[in-house]
Structure formats: structure tokens, C-alpha cells
Amino acid sequence: MSEGKDDTLTKIVVISSDSVLPIDAAMRIYQSDTNIEIKETCFGTMVTGPRDAVNRVVREVVDLDRNHIFVKERGFLPGDERRCRSSRGGGPRPGFHYLRHEVQMLPTIGKALDAYDRKAPLKETGPKKKLDVDKLEDMIKSQL
Amino acid sequence: MVKVIIYPTNSLILSDMVERFGHKPIAMMEKIKEKISTVSVDSPPLNITPEEPKMGLKYAAVEVPAGVRGRMAIVGPMIEEAQAGIIVNESPMAFGCMGCARTNELTKYLIRQREIPILEVDYPREGNDEEAKEFVYKIAEFLKSLPKDEEEDKA
Numbered sequence: 001m002s003e004g005k006d007d008t009l010t011k012i013v014v015i016s017s018d019s020v021l022p023i024d025a026a027m028r029i030y031q032s033d034t035n036i037e038i039k040e041t042c043f044g045t046m047v048t049g050p051r052d053a054v055n056r057v058v059r060e061v062v063d064l065d066r067n068h069i070f071v072k073e074r075g076f077l078p079g080d081e082r083r084c085r086s087s088r089g090g091g092p093r094p095g096f097h098y099l100r101h102e103v104q105m106l107p108t109i110g111k112a113l114d115a116y117d118r119k120a121p122l123k124e125t126g127p128k129k130k131l132d133v134d135k136l137e138d139m140i141k142s143q144l
Numbered sequence: 145m146v147k148v149i150i151y152p153t154n155s156l157i158l159s160d161m162v163e164r165f166g167h168k169p170i171a172m173m174e175k176i177k178e179k180i181s182t183v184s185v186d187s188p189p190l191n192i193t194p195e196e197p198k199m200g201l202k203y204a205a206v207e208v209p210a211g212v213r214g215r216m217a218i219v220g221p222m223i224e225e226a227q228a229g230i231i232v233n234e235s236p237m238a239f240g241c242m243g244c245a246r247t248n249e250l251t252k253y254l255i256r257q258r259e260i261p262i263l264e265v266d267y268p269r270e271g272n273d274e275e276a277k278e279f280v281y282k283i284a285e286f287l288k289s290l291p292k293d294e295e296e297d298k299a
Contacts, residue, residue, distance in 0.1 A: 010177075014156060072159040075176030082180070095154065101236070102156045108273055109157055112280035122281050125274045128266065 009051045010074040011058050012099075015044040016106035017068035025061045025069070032057045039078040043103050044069075046078045067113035070106060146290045149226035151251060152235050153219060161280070162230070165287035170222045179218065204250060215247040220254070228290055229255045229262045230283060236267065261290065 015022050022044050029038045029047060036049030036057060045061075047054050062069045081087040083094060092100075146167045150158035153172040162169035200213025203220040231252055255262060263286040268275035 012156070070156055070160040071163070072156045073171065073173045073177070075173045075180060080180075098152070098154060099156060105157065105268070105270055105276070108268065108271060108276035109280060111273060112277040115277055116280055116284055120277075122277055123274055125278060128269075 007051050008048060008077075009054045010046060010048045010077055011054055012046050012072050012074050013044045013058060013061055014070045014072075014099075014103055014106065015065075015068070016070065016103065016110055017065040020065045020069065024064065028061050028064065029057050032060070037078070043099070046074060048077055067117065068106070068110040070109075145292060146227045147225055148287070148290070149222055149229045149255060151229070151231045151248075151255060153222065153251070155232070158230055158232065158283075161283050162287060165284060166292055167228075167287060167290060170226050172218065172222075175218050175222060203254065209246070211244055212247045212250065215244055216250065219247065219251050223251070223254045223258065226255070226258065226260060228260050229258070230286065231255060231262065231264045232267050232279075233264060234266045261286070 013025060015025055022040060026038060026040050026045050029036070029045065032053075034049065034053035034057060036047055036053050038048070039046045047058060049057075058071055062071060076083045078084075079086075085091060085093055147170050148162045148167050149170040150162060152158070155171070159169040159171045159173075196217035197210040197213040199217035200208075200210075200215070200220065203216040204213050263282060265279055265282050266275075268279045
């Protein structure tokens with residue numbers, strides 16, 4: 001419906017790298033002379049602007065450490081009053097919990113991507129087992 | 145390039161991986177952006193209009209709660225658009241805009257009903273390197289097996 005009228009794009013760049021800090025990514029974006037806005041956050045940056053410019057800048061940032069910088073699109077603009085904490089009376093914004101959970105997993109995912117690039121062989125892992133009832137009972141009793 | 149629907153539909157990891165391996169992720173964020181940037185929807189904090197539950201009737205019966213139908217009004221067209229799918233089961237944090245278990249079940253069911261290539265994997269447990277490796281390898285191989293240059297012609 002609104003296609004073509006407003007082709008701005010917001011991307012969340014999450015940095016989970018040992019060699020690139022969020023400020024490095026932010027500096028790289030500031031250096032680009034395109035008309036984009038960025039917001040630095042605790043997990044990385046949010047980049048808003050024309051689609052082509054955002055895609056180009058984000059690609060440059062990802063190239064800093066390809067397997068440890070992750071990107072996804074965001075529906076709302078940074079500071080949108082339907083999501084921004086400042087207008088909602090504080091607390092985490094909707095969607096933050098999921099993002100935070102995934103951010104905690106990124107170091108292992110990054111390592112796995114490194115291993116995939118190195119073509120490291122995959123070890124067989126057994127099926128996940130649920131906790132045995134007897135074991136759970138023992139644990140409960142041991143707390144008493 | 146293939147349009148790949150991801151489940152959880154707002155996943156950073158899946159969305160990134162699909163793009164990383166040269167395909168287009170069909171994710172919730174993009175659809176939400178379309179929704180909120182239309183002129184008719186400007187009533188913060190709501191971004192669902194009374195029209196959505198009606199549109200959701202295509203995917204769920206009228207007895208089904210309006211919340212499920214409202215969500216399906218967004219997720220349903222995503223499933224129809226998809227040419228491939230990645231479903232990650234056992235996601236421990238399926239809440240936020242993913243928070244409705246019945247919608248999640250219906251979403252997974254409808255993806256499985258489509259005759260498209262589908263990969264189902266389990267979410268790796270936190271800090272478990274081997275599971276994370278298996279997760280990444282399976283997704284990477286699946287995405288590499290999809291056609292790159294031409295759009296799949298599903299009729």
C-alpha cells in the first residue's frame with residue numbers, strides 16, 4: 001500500500017565479536033557520507049535510512065567480522081512512540097526479550113559459523129533427553 | 145534466490161542466516177513495517193485494526209480467538225508467499241509478538257501443509273557448542289541446496 005512512497009529501512013546490527021566493538025561499527029557508519037541515522041544500543045546499533053544506503057553501510061559493517069555480526073530488519077523506526085520506552089513508562093520494549101535471548105546465543109552461533117567456514121567435521125550428538133523423574137525426585141529430596 | 149519463511153518469525157539468527165546464504169527471509173519485522181507505515185494505521189500503541197481478525201478468517205474459524213485470527217492476518221500471507229521454510233522447534237523464548245501458542249501451532253501446521261522444501265531443527269541449548277554447530281550446519285546445507293538465481297516457480 002505504502003510501497004514506493006516511503007522506502008526507508010531500519011536494520012538492527014547486533015555485534016557479538018571479540019575484535020569489533022559496537023563503537024567501531026558506529027564509527028564506520030558515521031564515516032559513511034550517506035543520509036542515514038543511527039542509534040547506538042547496548043547490543044549494537046540500529047541504522048535507519050534509504051534502503052540502498054542502509055544495505056550498503058550494513059554490508060560494510062558486517063564485513064568487519066562477518067561471522068560475529070548479525071543483522072535483522074526492524075519494523076518500527078528507532079524512537080517510535082509505539083515501542084520506545086520513553087513514551088511507554090519504562091521497562092523493556094516489546095520484542096526485547098526475544099532479542100536478548102538470541103543475543104546470548106550469538107557467541108556459540110558465531111563459533112559454529114567459523115567452524116562451518118573451516119569445514120570442521122560435525123560430531124554426532126545424541127538425542128536430547130528429558131530429566132529422569134527419579135533423578136528429579138532425588139534432587140528435590142536432597143534440598144530438604 | 146528463494147523466499148524462505150522462518151519460524152520463529154522474528155528470529156534474528158534465522159533472518160541473518162537466510163540472508164547470509166543468499167536468500168530472502170520472510171520475517172515478521174518486514175510485514176510489521178508495511179503495517180505501521182500505512183496511513184490508515186496510526187493509533188499508537190495499536191497496530192492491528194478491526195479488519196485483521198476478519199482477514200484471519202481465511203486461516204482460522206470464527207470460534208478461534210480474535211488474537212489468533214489477528215496474528216494469522218499477518219502470518220498467513222507470509223506462509224502463502226514462501227517458497228521454502230525453516231522451522232525451529234523447542235524455542236524456549238517464544239514470546240513477544242510470538243507469544244501465542246495456538247498461533248504458533250497453526251503457523252507450523254500451515255507451513256508443513258505447503259508443498260515446499262522445509263527444514264525442521266531444534267533450537268540449540270545455550271552454551272552447547274555441538275548443538276549450535278549442528279543447528280548452523282543443517283540450516284547452511286539446506287539453504288545452499290535451494291536454487292540461487294532463478295525464482296522457484298510453484299504453481
